[in-house]
Amino acid sequence: MSQMNIIQSVNSALDIILEKDPNVCIFGQDVGYFGGVFRCTDGLQKKYGKHRVFDTPLSEGGILSTAIGMGINGLRPVAEIQFSDYIFPAFDQITNELAKLRYRSGGEYWAPVTVRTPCGGGIRGGHYHSQSPEAYFTHTPGLKVVIPSNPHDTKGLLITSIEDDDPVIFFEPKRLYNGPFDGDHKKAALKWDIHPKGEVPEDYYSIPLGKAAIERPGNQITVLTYGTMVHVAREAAESSGIDAEVIDLRSLVPLDIDTITESVRKTGRCVIVHEAPRTSGFGAELSAQIQEECFYHLEAPIARVTGWDTPFPHSLEWEYFPSQERVIESMKKVLGS
C-alpha cells in the first residue's frame, strides 16, 4: 500500500496497464513529454517511449476519431480530453461512432477506447473548466460512464475501464485530484495523505463497473451521489447528525440499481446530489428509476440537490456549487423535519 492522491493513482493505473498490455497507448493534448496539465501521465512517456504515450494536436475530434481507428486495428487506446468542457468537438465521434460501431456492424467491429477527462467545479474554473457533462453520455447506448470519488476507486475503476472491450467515458472530478473536498471552500484544502481511501495498492487490482459503494451507512434517508459531491454529502450527513446512507454510485452506466433500491426500500426517503444542472441531469434518471422500483416504500417525494440550470459561473461559483447546507436543507425537507 502507498498513500496516493488521485493524480498518482491515475498514473499508477496507467503505468500498470502500459506494462501489462503492449497494445495500450495513451495520448492527448500535453500528455506526452509534459506529462499532462494535471500531471496524470507524468513520467510515462520517458518510461514507455514516445509511441506509447504521445502528444496530439489540439483537436478533440481528431483525438477521438484516431482513437477509434486505432481500436479497430487492435490497439487499446486511452485518450485524454484535457477538460470535459472540451469534449464537445468530439461528441459526434463519441456518440455516433464509438458508441454505435459494434451495433451498426452487427458485432464485426468495435473500439475499446477509454476517454479520461477531468470534470466538475470547485477550482475557480468558470464555465469552461467546471462542467459536468456526464448525462449527455449516459443518454447514449453503447457507452459506459464512470466517475470515481477517491484514489483507491480511481485506480481500480480505471484499470477495469481500460481492459473493458466497450468504450468508457471516465470522468475524473478535478477538485478531488489533490484531496477530498467537502464543499467548504473557506476551509484549508485537505490532502489524501491521511484519508483511508488514499491508501492505494501499488500493484494491479480492478473494481467492477456497475458496483456502487456505500460511503456512509445509515437508516434514515438515502443520498445518491457521485464524484466530488460524495464528500459534500457525507460531510453534510456528519455535520447535521442525520442518519443518512450516502451511496457513491461510481459508475452511472452500468448502474448498480440493486444497491440503490435496497437502500431506498430501507430508508423510504431519497435525496439525489450532483453538480450538473438539474434539468435532464442524471438525477432525473435516478429519480425515475427509484419511483419505478421503490414507489410503495417512499415516505416522501424524492428531492434533488444539483447545480442550477445556468452555465457554471466564475465569481458566483459557490452560489452554484451544491453546498452542505443545501444538502442538509433538502434532507430535512424530505425527512419532514
Place this chain on the structure above:
Amino acid sequence: MSKKKTLHVPDAPFRPGEKPDFSNLELPKAGDAKKPKIMVEPSEIRDLAFSLVRVLDDKHEAVGPWDPKLDASVLKKGLRHMSLLRIFDDRMLTMQRQGKLSFYMKSLGEEAVAIAQGMALRSDDILFPSYRQPGLQFVRGRDIVDMICHCITNVKDNVKGRQMPVHYSWKEGNFVSISSPVGTQFPQAVGCAMASAYKGEDNVSISWVGDGTAAEGDFHYALNFASVYKAPVLLNVVNNQWAISTHKNISSGGATFAARGIAYDVPSIRVDGNDFLALYSVTSWAAERARKGGGPTFIEVFTYRGEAHSTSDDPTRYRPKDEWKSWPLGDPIERLKAHLIGLETWSEKEQNKLEKELDALVIKSYKEAEKHGTLSEGPWAPEDTLFEDVYKKPPRHLRKQRQEFGF
C-alpha cells in the same frame, strides 16, 4: 438592374433547362503529368495538386509516365468488376422501385474509383469507404448474395438489419462498417494507419469522402493527424461535383481540393477519376510510398456523379438532366472497354456477353438472397438481436428491457 453590393453566394455552373458546357474546364493532356519517385518531398510535386493525372488519351490509348502497364488480364478483371457494379446497381435500383429495398445509392460514373483503387491495394489494407465505394467488395471477392441480403435487410444481413441498405460492413474483407454521418471515417482511417505503424506492420489504410464532406471538421482532423504522425494512409476526396444538390462551388472556394493537401505538407495528387489506369497507378504509387514509411498521400479523384445522390433524391430539380453525358472525361467503363478493344484483346461482342452473364449472376443472386427474406415480408434478424451488440455483453438494464420486451 442595380448592382448593389451584397453577400457573394456562389452557384452551380448550370441549372435545369440550361445546356451544360464544360469547354472552359481546364483539362491537362493525358500523359502530361510527371511521375515522381516514390519518396519525393511533397514540396517538389505541388504542381500535381493543380494538374490532372491522366493515362488514357482521347483515343483510349495509354500514354505517359503514369501508365501502370498492367497485363490485359488485370484490365479485363477491372472491366468485369466495374460492369458488375453498374449492373448490380441497376438491378438494386429496380428492386428499390418495386419496394424491395428501403433505399439505395448508385455509383454510376464513379465505378472506377472503388474498382481501380481497390485493385491497386493488398487484401490486408484496411478500407474506410463512404457509401459510394461498395464496389470494393467485388474486388475482394465478397459473395454477392451476402451483399444483397444486407440491402434487402433480411435474416441473413450480417449487420442484423441495423443499418439502411448500402451501409455494408465486412470484416473478412477489411471493409469497415459504413456510417451515414459523412467524413467520420476519414480520421478513423488515419488512426487505423497509426496503429499499423505502431505495430510495425506494412499494411496501409485508405478512406474516401466526397467533395461536400471536405467541408467537415473531420476532413481537417484527418489531414492534420496524417501529416503530423506520417501515417501510412491514403486519403481520397472523390470530387464528383455534387453533394446531393450542393455543388462543389458551395463546398469549397478553393482552387482544387488537392491543393488543400499542400498546406499539410502531404503529397497531393489530382487524378482523372474516370480513368481506370490513372487511378490504379496513383493509388499504387501512394500505397508503395506509405508502405515504405513515406506517410500519407492525399488524392483528389476528379469525376462526376452520374446518378441521383440516393433514391430519395431527384437531381432534375437542381442540375441539367443530361449533365453527366456532357462530362468531358466520359464514362469509366466505356473508356476502359475502348482501351481493351484498341489492344485487340476485347470486343463489343465479348462485352455484351459479359454483361448478360453478370446480369444473370445478379438476378440469380437476388433470387437466392430473397429466399432468406426481405425487409417488407421478413424474416428479419430475430427480435432479441435488438438488444445484442450494444455492449459486448448486455448490462443489467438492457437485460431487463429485453425481458420487458418479452425475451
